[in-house]
Amino acid sequence: MSSRVKNKQPTKMVPVPSHSIIPERDIDKAPILECQHLGIDFGGLTAVNDFNLTVGRTEIAGLIGPNGAGKTTVFNLLTKVYQPTRGTILLDGKDTHGMNTVQVNRAGIARTFQNIRLFDKLTVEDNVKIGLHNQIRYPMWSGVLRLPSYWKKEKLAHESAMELLHIFDMEDLANHQAGSLPYGAQRRLEIVRALATNPSLLLLDEPAAGMNPSETADLMENILKIRDTFQIAIMLIEHDMSLVMGICEGICVLNFGQVIAKGTPAEIQANPKVIEAYLGSQKKEG
Amino acid sequence: MSLLNNLINGISLGSVYAIIALGYTMVYGIAKMLNFAHGDVIMVGAYICFFATGQFGLPPVVGVILAMVVCTVLGVVIERLAYKPLRQAPSLAVLITAIGVSYFLQNSALLLWKSDPKSFTSVVGKGSFKLFDGQLTITHVALVTVVACIVIMLALTWFTGNTKMGKAMRACSEDKGAALLMGIDVNRTISMTFAIGSALAAIAGALYCSTYPTLMPTTGSLPGIKAFTAAVFGGIGSIPGAMLGGILLGVIEIFAKAFNTQISDAVVFAVLIIVLLVKPAGLLGKTVREKV
Amino acid sequence: MKKLTPSRKRLINNSITYGMVIAAFVIIQIMKAGGMLSSSLQGLLVPICAYVTMAIALNLVVGISGELSLGHAGFMSVGAFSGMVFNIAMQSAIPVAPLRLLCAMLVGAVFAGIAGVIVGVPVLRLRGDYLAIVTLAFGEIIKNIINILYIGVDENGLHFSTQNEAALGLAEGGKAILKGPLGVTTNVKLSTFTAGFILVLVAITVVLNLVNSRTGRAVMALRDNRIAAESVGIGATKYKLIAFVTSAVLAGAAGALYAMNYSSVAAKQFDFNASILILVFVVLGGLGNIRGSIIAAALLYVLPELLRDFYDFRMLIYAIVLILVMLATNNPTFKQFFGGLFARLGRGSRKGGAQE
Numbered sequence: 001m002s003s004r005v006k007n008k009q010p011t012k013m014v015p016v017p018s019h020s021i022i023p024e025r026d027i028d029k030a031p032i033l034e035c036q037h038l039g040i041d042f043g044g045l046t047a048v049n050d051f052n053l054t055v056g057r058t059e060i061a062g063l064i065g066p067n068g069a070g071k072t073t074v075f076n077l078l079t080k081v082y083q084p085t086r087g088t089i090l091l092d093g094k095d096t097h098g099m100n101t102v103q104v105n106r107a108g109i110a111r112t113f114q115n116i117r118l119f120d121k122l123t124v125e126d127n128v129k130i131g132l133h134n135q136i137r138y139p140m141w142s143g144v145l146r147l148p149s150y151w152k153k154e155k156l157a158h159e160s161a162m163e164l165l166h167i168f169d170m171e172d173l174a175n176h177q178a179g180s181l182p183y184g185a186q187r188r189l190e191i192v193r194a195l196a197t198n199p200s201l202l203l204l205d206e207p208a209a210g211m212n213p214s215e216t217a218d219l220m221e222n223i224l225k226i227r228d229t230f231q232i233a234i235m236l237i238e239h240d241m242s243l244v245m246g247i248c249e250g251i252c253v254l255n256f257g258q259v260i261a262k263g264t265p266a267e268i269q270a271n272p273k274v275i276e277a278y279l280g281s282q283k284k285e286g
Numbered sequence: 287m288s289l290l291n292n293l294i295n296g297i298s299l300g301s302v303y304a305i306i307a308l309g310y311t312m313v314y315g316i317a318k319m320l321n322f323a324h325g326d327v328i329m330v331g332a333y334i335c336f337f338a339t340g341q342f343g344l345p346p347v348v349g350v351i352l353a354m355v356v357c358t359v360l361g362v363v364i365e366r367l368a369y370k371p372l373r374q375a376p377s378l379a380v381l382i383t384a385i386g387v388s389y390f391l392q393n394s395a396l397l398l399w400k401s402d403p404k405s406f407t408s409v410v411g412k413g414s415f416k417l418f419d420g421q422l423t424i425t426h427v428a429l430v431t432v433v434a435c436i437v438i439m440l441a442l443t444w445f446t447g448n449t450k451m452g453k454a455m456r457a458c459s460e461d462k463g464a465a466l467l468m469g470i471d472v473n474r475t476i477s478m479t480f481a482i483g484s485a486l487a488a489i490a491g492a493l494y495c496s497t498y499p500t501l502m503p504t505t506g507s508l509p510g511i512k513a514f515t516a517a518v519f520g521g522i523g524s525i526p527g528a529m530l531g532g533i534l535l536g537v538i539e540i541f542a543k544a545f546n547t548q549i550s551d552a553v554v555f556a557v558l559i560i561v562l563l564v565k566p567a568g569l570l571g572k573t574v575r576e577k578v
Numbered sequence: 579m580k581k582l583t584p585s586r587k588r589l590i591n592n593s594i595t596y597g598m599v600i601a602a603f604v605i606i607q608i609m610k611a612g613g614m615l616s617s618s619l620q621g622l623l624v625p626i627c628a629y630v631t632m633a634i635a636l637n638l639v640v641g642i643s644g645e646l647s648l649g650h651a652g653f654m655s656v657g658a659f660s661g662m663v664f665n666i667a668m669q670s671a672i673p674v675a676p677l678r679l680l681c682a683m684l685v686g687a688v689f690a691g692i693a694g695v696i697v698g699v700p701v702l703r704l705r706g707d708y709l710a711i712v713t714l715a716f717g718e719i720i721k722n723i724i725n726i727l728y729i730g731v732d733e734n735g736l737h738f739s740t741q742n743e744a745a746l747g748l749a750e751g752g753k754a755i756l757k758g759p760l761g762v763t764t765n766v767k768l769s770t771f772t773a774g775f776i777l778v779l780v781a782i783t784v785v786l787n788l789v790n791s792r793t794g795r796a797v798m799a800l801r802d803n804r805i806a807a808e809s810v811g812i813g814a815t816k817y818k819l820i821a822f823v824t825s826a827v828l829a830g831a832a833g834a835l836y837a838m839n840y841s842s843v844a845a846k847q848f849d850f851n852a853s854i855l856i857l858v859f860v861v862l863g864g865l866g867n868i869r870g871s872i873i874a875a876a877l878l879y880v881l882p883e884l885l886r887d888f889y890d891f892r893m894l895i896y897a898i899v900l901i902l903v904m905l906a907t908n909n910p911t912f913k914q915f916f917g918g919l920f921a922r923l924g925r926g927s928r929k930g931g932a933q934e
Binding site: 079081100102105106110111113117118119120121122123126130131133134136137138140142144145146150153157175193194196197 | 799
């Protein structure tokens with residue numbers, strides 16, 4: 001995507017535009033993710049078609065569009081919850097064709113879910129430790145027999161989990177049951193769990209849904225902090241335009257499974273097609 | 287000729303499986319639960335029919351109708367007491383409850399009617415048609431069973447396609463929430479499904495025991511499980527699927543029996559496993575995608 | 579009171595479980611020495627240990643892994659028969675009884691583990707009700723196969739047949755061990771209560787240690803949310819299989835222990851009813867609650883034996899209890915009612931202390 005342009009006066013047709021809060025900095029635009037002609041059909045219905053997108057190594061990209069536009073489907077294609085009918089996905093130049101969800105995660109894509117999917121009955125700490133599954137490893141029998149490697153790696157897992165929880169200042173909640181957390185905390189925990197898998201691309205599906213404005217503001221700062229600390233690419237689906245316009249360097253607009261616009265926040269805000277998709281056609285029928 | 291005889295026996299047995307499988311498939315399609323106790327409703331039906339015709343000397347048709355009435359009530363009561371409170375519960379809990387109900391019926395029967403096998407008198411009579419100089423035998427039971435199965439399947443297909451209740455059933459099987467919003471009484475529809483399934487179980491019980499006359503409290507469980515296999519085989523939720531699966535399974539079982547009696551059940555279950563692995567949705571079923 | 583951290587709570591909980599089992603063993607040994615145990619009750623000690631182990635093993639699958647297995651008696655059966663064949667065939671080679679028992683249990687565990695892999699690889703790709711029904715099918719298939727299997731031994735080694743005893747073609751001095759539907763009738767009894775106690779301890783250790791490790795967390799993650807678990811790189815089949823096979827291995831050892839308590843064992847003893855009995859133990863003890871499984875299995879196995887008059891009603895009452903427990907734990911109205919009931923009972927016996 002094109003480089004970040006300094007924020008201009010928002011076009012008045014687009015809902016809730018806002019100021020960019022990203023400080024001036026160089027971002028690594030060498031592609032980590034390349035989607036080429038990606039598409040999927042459900043039965044006879046084409047849910048996503050000819051989806052092309054490139055995301056840079058430390059870029060924050062937004063995926064927006066009206067409800068039912070196919071945004072979550074794109075995430076499901078990237079993480080191979082659905083196998084694409086057409087097209088290729090290159091992650092760090094490597095084709096992910098034939099991989100399943102597990103392999104894609106190991107290759108470096110982690111995600112959160114629109115309808116939160118935590119391990120409700122387990123503690124917050126265990127949720128993060130499960131995210132660390134492939135990062136801190138020891139064999140099964142070491143656990144059963146309580147060999148020294150078990151104690152060493154468990155200690156490491158505990159420390160890493162606490163360190164990750166610190167991003168959102170959630171260490172105090174470590175012993176709580178994940179399902180009992182308030183909504184916002186559950187969303188944050190999902191992000192921490194995804195980060196624990198050490199991804200190079202983090203997919204956030206409506207991270208600010210259900211959050212109040214001050215929580216959203218915190219989240220925006222935290223997303224930037226995550227990108228800067230971990231030096232990873234983040235792609236997010238969000239309906240809160242202040243968040244999208246505020247932190248995304250590049251935005252892709254989807255409608256009826258088709259990309260209708262790509263560009264910087266400013267370009268998107270000025271794009272008549274986007275305005276039409278959100279507000280309906282200006283022309284009256286008949 | 288023995289091949290043809292086996293085929294006829296297989297289709298007859300398969301028709302019984304098909305009738306039972308219809309009950310499974312309708313309940314599974316609409317309530318999304320595996321009614322493990324369905325096989326034991328068959329057993330209850332057979333006992334009622336046995337006592338009505340044997341003990342009280344009622345004509346067979348009355349016996350079967352009485353069994354249908356009792357089973358219908360039983361099915362609805364089971365649904366109300368055991369399954370309805372668990373509408374929102376995880377499927378594991380519902381399945382364990384259904385197993386509990388199955389055991390409850392079996393052991394109640396054991397206490398009421400004792401474990402000694404009863405010899406069931408055929409509701410159709412013992413006659414048979416002999417063709418090709420007696421080389422090929424078609425019993426009246428076999429004929430009635432096959433005809434009953436076809437009639438029931440056609441009637442159910444018409445019912446689900448053309449009546450208001452039938453359409454409500456299809457709506458509930460697609461999306462209970464949406465059906466509720468459209469003013470469909472979901473609880474009543476599910477009760478109705480259990481009623482129909484249980485009435486069919488009574489018919490199946492009478493026909494099964496007419497062919498295999500040993501009646502015990504455990505009589506229903508094996509045909510029940512096999513009929514579920516048949517329903518899965520044909521594609522659960524599909525009425526023609528249940529019929530197709532039932533008949534195929536019956537034929538496979540009879541041929542396996544001709545080969546080796548001891549392992550015929552193993553063959554039937556092996557078929558189930560292979561079907562589920564190769565085509566999890568069954569022959570005529572459709573795959574459902576989990577929403578993420 | 580200071581709030582306990584989960585790891586500390588876990589430590590206390592596990593200590594109670596181990597302590598309870600060890601205390602029970604010591605008390606029973608003292609009672610045995612003092613002649614306070616009737617011979618019929620003494621005869622139950624080994625089967626109790628076997629069924630406690632079965633309950634722990636099944637809880638690993640149903641409670642921890644969240645998959646319903648209706649064929650666990652099949653694994654018990656595999657363990658029982660492979661153990662017995664080993665026992666009889668190796669009678670002269672390994673004369674020391676405890677060592678032979680240990681080896682027989684290992685053999686039973688290995689064969690049941692192999693059966694677990696054979697069953698698990700295809701089955702665990704399925705989900706929910708289908709998985710349950712297929713495990714049931716496998717249980718029946720295992721029973722059917724053992725029913726037609728004939729195994730004999732002579733100086734040339736083991737002989738197998740699916741026809742009859744004569745088809746084994748045994749040499750002079752050889753003997754048939756497994757005789758199809760008759761099962762094994764010439765088994766040498768080896769099991770002791772101490773062996774059973776050790777097996778129970780091993781089962782507890784394996785399951786509790788597994789649960790509190792990386793592997794166990796992966797298994798529970800898959801139970802709680804399969805899609806989320808896969809999204810963080812946990813392969814469903816592998817971890818479901820680990821839980822399933824571990825459970826089968828324990829079931830096999832329990833089966834061998836159980837069989838070694840009798841001189842004659844037939845395949846029909848390990849039918850669907852046996853699988854359900856174990857499931858009842860697990861459900862009543864609480865899904866995922868190992869201590870509950872142990873208590874439920876021990877009590878429910880002994881009670882009907884003690885109250886002979888009640889025997890006919892046993893399965894009926896189990897059925898009713900099974901239904902009621904499911905309703906009580908899964909229906910909001912029932913939950914509230916029973917919750918209130920237990921709270922009142924709890925207040926009567928304890929002072930305040932919150933129930934975990």
